[in-house]
Each structure stands twice: as structure tokens, then as C-alpha cells.
Amino acid sequence: MIIAWRRLLAQHAAAWCALERELSERHDLGPSEFEVLDRMVEAGRDKYRVQELADCVHLSQSALSRLVARLEKAGLVSRDMCPSDRRGVFVCITSEGRARHAAALPTHRAVLSAILPSA
Amino acid sequence: MIIAWRRLLAQHAAAWCALERELSERHDLGPSEFEVLDRMVEAGRDKYRVQELADCVHLSQSALSRLVARLEKAGLVSRDMCPSDRRGVFVCITSEGRARHAAALPTHRAVLSAILPSA
């Protein structure tokens, strides 16, 4: 059981570090940034609440708030007013965000398939 | 394959956060601190080089240097001169370190078995 945990730690560390290196060097994206874009593209929807994204990338609400701020500064998402609830924010992926994601996707998948046990 | 990666991320996040909460609240230890002590106790040896520990907990050399400094300040390990190579340091677990590890071990294992798939 500890064996399984250590294997999980090792796989996580190896894959995460490799993703960090490759994605950041080749596409100027961190693994979490990519993961957020990936989720948004995958789901097809175009509006997300901050907390919703936080859940699926396993980060705190505050971390997601800043992550979205970084993505916005990079022009990959926009933060739009939510008319029905003015406390909230809609996070929308931009076309530039889609393009960056599309460019990074092969790198992401390649790193994973190279490092994770293919079984 | 992405499925496997996401499951790995989810398990890692859940277990890591739970360990962080339980170990820190009940034993004043972080997951990495515990992992270092665990490795030292497990191997039976009493002298370790910093880099050696860095490898097995998947942290950078600088992170391990600081981690060892924290453990030393807490009295759980000692940094001893290495007579044959005066650049190096031997990291040695103290009896207090062994005691703290022994106290925390059940918590650590319990958290893991509660969260990781028992399969």
C-alpha cells in the first residue's frame, strides 16, 4: 500500500516535472494552465465559474483566481461579467487560448505517454 | 491515457492534502518531512547525504537542503560533518526524530488506506 503510494508519488513527480519543462519551454504554459484550458476545450462549453475550474484541477479557489488572472493577462481567457449574478465571473477561453491549447496538446500527450506506464 | 493521468492527479491531490492536514495538525509534520523520516527509519542506515534524500522524495537539492534545515531546527535530525569529504554532510535521524516518526506513522498509513483505492 505504501508501495502503491510511492509509485504514485514517483509517477506524479516525473510526469509533472516533464510537463512543466516541456510545456513551459515550448508553449509558455504551466501544467495547471494547460489543464484548465484542456478542460474548457474538452467540455465544449465556453463559460466557467472560477470555483468550477478550481475543483477539476485540484487547486484552491485563490490559486485559481490568480491562475485565471495569469491566463487573462496572456490573452488566453477573458473574464466576463455574469449578468445574472454580479458577484460571479464567467471565464471564457479566447480564440488565442484555443490556438495555444491546440499547439500544446501534442506535447502534453506525448510527454504523458512517454512517462506513464502504457499498460 | 489522459484518464489515467487525471486519476493519478486526483488521487495525488486528495492523499497529499489529507496527509498535509492530518500530519501537520496532529504531529506538526508536512508530508515531505514525514517521507524523509520514513525513508531514514525504513532503511535502517543512520547517515544520509542530502542529495540522496532529495532523490527519494522527488524534491530539488535546494528544497532538501532547506527541508533538512527545518528538521534540524525541530531537533528531528542532525547535520554532522563528514570526515572523509568535508564538503558533504551526514544527515542523521535523532531519537526524537524516531519518536516523532513512530507517532506519526499510524496517521500516515491510516490516511493512505482511507484514500487510496484499496485494490
Added chain:
DNA sequence: AGACAATACATGCGTACGCATCTAATGCGC
């Protein structure tokens, strides 16, 4: 309507990280 808890997100603060660099000691070629 008015007061008060609850929600959605932003932000101050402290901490741990990695990278690059520094210092000290070692080994290696000549």
C-alpha cells in the same frame, strides 16, 4: 423593506518550491 447569513471572487500574508549562483572542498592533468 431591513438586517444578517451566505456566496463568489479577489487579495494580503506567510511558506515552500525550483533555478541560478555562491562557497568550500576534492580530484585530475600536467
Added chain:
DNA sequence: GCGCATTAGATGCGTACGCATGTATTGTCT
């Protein structure tokens, strides 16, 4: 022995994190 690359570990610096809190808005209870 003398210089120079190499190695072990420490440290400055910038970044991202979580927790606690702040701010604005919404819902609820009376």
C-alpha cells in the same frame, strides 16, 4: 605542487501555493 573542472551543499531571488480575510452581491427571514 598548481590550476581548473567538478562536486556537495547553502542561499538569493522570483513564483505559486493555501489560509485567512476583504469586498461586493445575493438570498432569507421576519
